Amino acid sequence: MAVTAPCQGEGCRRRTADGRSRRRTAATGRLCRPCREHLDAGLAELAHLYEECGRMLAGAAPGSLRERTTGGDLPGLPFNGAAADVRARMVSVLGSWSGLVAQERGFATPPRHVAALTAFLRRNGDWLAAHPAAAEATEEVARLVRAGRRAAFPDPARSIRLGACPEPGCSGSLTVAVRAAAHGSGGDGSADDGGQAVVCDAAPAHRWTSDQWSGLSRTMDAGRAPGTPAPAPTERWLTAADIARLWHTPTGTVYRLASEQRWRRRNRAGRTYYNETDVRTCFDRRAAART
Incomplete structure (x- = not known):
């Protein structure tokens, strides 16, 4: 042994x-x-x-x-x-x-x-x-x-716009604040959460924790409610730091997965953004493999 x-x-x-x-x-x-x-x-x-x-x-x-x-x-x-x-x-x-x-x-x-x-x-x-x-x-x-x-990343906080609120009848938009301390993870490889939430700017009661983002994102793509015309799926683009925050993953792991899984990417003003659908699919597959 x-x-x-x-x-x-x-x-x-x-x-x-x-x-x-x-x-x-x-x-x-x-x-x-x-x-x-x-x-x-x-x-x-x-x-x-x-x-x-x-x-x-x-x-x-x-x-x-x-x-x-x-x-x-x-x-x-x-x-x-x-x-x-x-x-x-x-x-x-x-x-x-x-x-x-x-x-x-x-x-x-x-x-x-x-x-x-x-x-x-x-x-x-x-x-x-x-x-x-x-x-x-x-x-x-x-x-x-x-x-x-x-x-x-010296900015104390910045707000990421995630898309339209999926609650029926709500015209607001969802945002999440990412702080400098959130660009990565804690010392043991887990991301610090600090109570971060995805919040609607029109109705603060419409809020979700960041670890509910994957399921919430599907709801946003599928439409607001039965009988409501579903909008076309939104192409969302996230930085490595955004992904680390939303999926509670070390930033280094995000870069590795982006390379291995060939996530679609685009560059804006010198920064790289990754396609949120590719990211979500990857993390869903990893979660399923652990169950």
Whole structure:
């Protein structure tokens, strides 16, 4: 029988702070399965956060439209020091861990670019999860992810318009507020919810929790009520952060699924939006596989 021990990962460390016990490790590592998966998701997210922070370097608001120019930024544009600092820390921290892996495994050190560093660490994730320094790796990656989210998404809240309210006779629209803290997940890989709700702007009593969104979305596509003319299905487009909030999923997992499942996407003002129908179908299929 395989001998396991208490997990040393960042997520389980947070569990003890909440008065819960640590999960048990996998047989060949120092991390439990959720903490191992969260390490991989965090590394995947860092590659995207690095690019998002790059868009913030000249002080542009998240998702804002900036005209592309040749020869660098125009003089006088504000410089986002927080985004620059986070990007530098990402290169330094990921470079250090990649150097450790390369030295101890006899591999060539990857280029000091965040995309290359994160890809290298993800390929060696199982080895790193069994290393005596696995706990420190999960903590440093989690700190980088939190810092990257703060720098890339500094707006305290923004409202996402989801479509017409499905309640019979209601002419309102549904919205959900997404806060900066919601761009991803908690330390154990689960998304923080904080009581977020999908609310009708005409009738506040028409409200649903964010985890009811998948079923609610079908209702909106199907029409308001029997006998009421059903509108054409609405094409809704969501950012990775929106999806993470609505489906309680780490942002890194969202990016991975978008690539694996080939979700339809479109770019607006430098940001990527994913087709909500493709997203919903994917998460419905995953939920069905777990039952």
